[in-house]
Amino acid sequence: MSRILATAISEFRIAFRNRWxxxxxxxxxxxxxxxAAAGSAPTGDVGVDRLxxxxxxxxxxxxxxxxxxxxxxxxxxxxxxxxxxxxPLLLTYPVSRLQILLGKLLAHLAxxxxxxxxxxxxxxxxAVWSDPGAVQGLGSLWRLIWTSVLLGATFLGAGYxxxxxxRRPSGAAGLAIALWLVAVVLYDLxxxxxxxxxxxxxxxxxxxxxxxxxxxxxxxxxxxxSAAEAVAAAGGIxxxxxxxxxxxxxxxLFLWPLAAIxxxxxxxxxxxx
Amino acid sequence: xxxxxTLSRLTKRFGGMExxxxxxxxxxxxxxxxxxxxxxxxKSTLMKIVLGLIPFDGGEVSVCGAAPGSPSARAQVAYxxxxxxFHPALTGEEQLRHYLALRGESPRQAMELLGRVxxxxxxxxxxxxxxxxxxxxxxxxxxxxxxxxxLVLDEPTSGLDPVSRRDFYDLLDGLAAEGTAILLSSHxxxxxxxxTDSILILSGGQLxxxxxxxxxxxxxxxxxxxxxxxxxxHEASLAAAFPEAAADADGHLRLSCTQAEKxxxxxxxxxxxxxxxxLDVVPPSLEDxxxxxxxxxxx
Numbered sequence: 001m002s003r004i005l006a007t008a009i010s011e012f013r014i015a016f017r018n019r020w021x022x023x024x025x026x027x028x029x030x031x032x033x034x035x036a037a038a039g040s041a042p043t044g045d046v047g048v049d050r051l052x053x054x055x056x057x058x059x060x061x062x063x064x065x066x067x068x069x070x071x072x073x074x075x076x077x078x079x080x081x082x083x084x085x086x087x088p089l090l091l092t093y094p095v096s097r098l099q100i101l102l103g104k105l106l107a108h109l110a111x112x113x114x115x116x117x118x119x120x121x122x123x124x125x126x127a128v129w130s131d132p133g134a135v136q137g138l139g140s141l142w143r144l145i146w147t148s149v150l151l152g153a154t155f156l157g158a159g160y161x162x163x164x165x166x167r168r169p170s171g172a173a174g175l176a177i178a179l180w181l182v183a184v185v186l187y188d189l190x191x192x193x194x195x196x197x198x199x200x201x202x203x204x205x206x207x208x209x210x211x212x213x214x215x216x217x218x219x220x221x222x223x224x225x226s227a228a229e230a231v232a233a234a235g236g237i238x239x240x241x242x243x244x245x246x247x248x249x250x251x252x253l254f255l256w257p258l259a260a261i262x263x264x265x266x267x268x269x270x271x272x273x
Numbered sequence: 274x275x276x277x278x279t280l281s282r283l284t285k286r287f288g289g290m291e292x293x294x295x296x297x298x299x300x301x302x303x304x305x306x307x308x309x310x311x312x313x314x315x316k317s318t319l320m321k322i323v324l325g326l327i328p329f330d331g332g333e334v335s336v337c338g339a340a341p342g343s344p345s346a347r348a349q350v351a352y353x354x355x356x357x358x359f360h361p362a363l364t365g366e367e368q369l370r371h372y373l374a375l376r377g378e379s380p381r382q383a384m385e386l387l388g389r390v391x392x393x394x395x396x397x398x399x400x401x402x403x404x405x406x407x408x409x410x411x412x413x414x415x416x417x418x419x420x421x422x423x424l425v426l427d428e429p430t431s432g433l434d435p436v437s438r439r440d441f442y443d444l445l446d447g448l449a450a451e452g453t454a455i456l457l458s459s460h461x462x463x464x465x466x467x468x469t470d471s472i473l474i475l476s477g478g479q480l481x482x483x484x485x486x487x488x489x490x491x492x493x494x495x496x497x498x499x500x501x502x503x504x505x506x507h508e509a510s511l512a513a514a515f516p517e518a519a520a521d522a523d524g525h526l527r528l529s530c531t532q533a534e535k536x537x538x539x540x541x542x543x544x545x546x547x548x549x550x551x552l553d554v555v556p557p558s559l560e561d562x563x564x565x566x567x568x569x570x571x572x
Contacts, residue, residue, distance in 0.1 A: 007375075
């Protein structure tokens with residue numbers, strides 16, 4: 001444990017000096033405030049508190065931004081050590097590859113948690129300031145924060161795995177961007193296209209829920225929207241959220257980080273010097 | 274005494290190429306061995322196998338009684354890679370605190386370790402601003418953590434100035450006196466000559482020679498070179514006395530003989546009395562011995 005902690009402290013320092021802490025926090029706060037300002041108009045007709053509506057918009061933001069930040073922080077984790085030549089010495093220390101990755105994960109998760117808490121917190125402050133009744137939505141805000149951290153953990157793990165597979169930072173960066181595009185953008189576009197052509201048939205009723213659970217980003221969206229019962233406010237693919245039991249999307253949210261980190265450790269173990 | 278490091282018939286192949294061919298050696302506690310060889314002779318491969326960084330194909334390796342790379346071996350072995358690198362964003366002190374924690378030692382020792390390698394003044398600066406020599410010292414400092422039983426040093430003095438090199442070998446002497454076995458590779462043969470107990474010469478993946486410098490010198494039986502400086506006005510008589518000698522541009526006579534002929538030759542020169550101004554006897558250098566062994570079984 002002390003080895004994981006020591007690794008985490010060094011990684012946090014490195015991320016802080018490389019401005020990752022300020023970049024991540026700045027991005028989250030900026031986008032959250034823009035959303036909070038832009039989303040202030042349609043509150044009246046939805047019939048829920050202001051903060052819950054903000055959280056619904058923040059969920060859509062987080063689906064894009066949290067995986068992106070996680071991949072940006074993680075793609076260099078193994079490939080960077082290989083390129084700098086710091087890995088051989090590190091691997092002669094009495095520390096396992098699992099411990100090294102967990103240390104990096106701890107530091108990067110702390111930064112993500114800080115960024116989303118400050119970002120969502122800023123948006124929440126705006127909501128509560130303009131509508132004191134919005135404090136009712138604090139529960140959904142808290143849920144959004146911890147699910148964002150889990151979503152981040154999944155993409156951090158995926159980023160480490162790509163980093164170990166690519167072994168060069170440039171290759172790892174390319175793979176990370178590709179993963180982000182596929183998992184967060186193209187996957188949903190493909191599902192939408194299938195829903196349209198299917199016209200409410202077997203795909204929409206049977207395969208769609210599975211497809212949503214199979215993608216950590218969609219599971220995150222489904223969980224937050226159905227838990228907040230703010231489906232109506234979100235619409236789109238979120239509309240399908242009601243059909244999926246809460247425990248299933250929660251399970252997907254919890255299992256994905258474990259799978260991603262398991263994959264990362266397996267890929268890291270394959271890195272020879 | 275049980276050896277700290279034992280290799281027996283170690284073989285390593287990369288594709289079809291044999292990088293190490295049945296290499297056997299052992300290193301006892303407190304002994305300093307220098308591993309010599311051309312680039313590509315297998316030095317770094319051998320070290321990486323000892324450290325457990327890469328697998329091997331045949332033979333046996335025992336590091337402090339354990340398998341290379343096992344947790345027990347890693348806890349007792351310290352390594353200094355060639356061209357050691359660190360994260361440029363960390364300061365020297367932070368980097369050492371990290372390494373201390375990984376070895377389960379108190380991070381408070383970081384400043385003391387940096388002091389031992391003469392880096393206390395730069396402890397708060399980022400390693401990105403360090404010179405190559407300073408990075409090498411950070412690398413050296415991290416090998417001093419705990420009490421390693423085996424030190425593996427790949428070209429440890431590259432990038433160090435002559436004074437730092439001497440300090441570095443003084444540190445090694447202290448560690449060896451406490452029982453640490455040291456395996457180092459170097460290109461600077463003169464310093465290896467003076468500061469190690471035995472020499473291992475690798476050539477084309479084979480261990481072609483092993484022993485103390487004196488033993489290797491005797492085995493190689495290379496000629497001893499003489500430079501005889503004639504006294505003014507006696508150049509011709511001296512040249513006549515040594516018809517086998519070659520005169521160089523300065524008028525010095527160059528002679529060479531086997532080890533056994535050395536004393537009789539000195540007696541002959543001394544017998545010429547004041548015809549001789551001075552005499553230099555040059556025993557075969559480590560470079561000569563090294564070339565002899567690495568060429569004989571050539572690559």
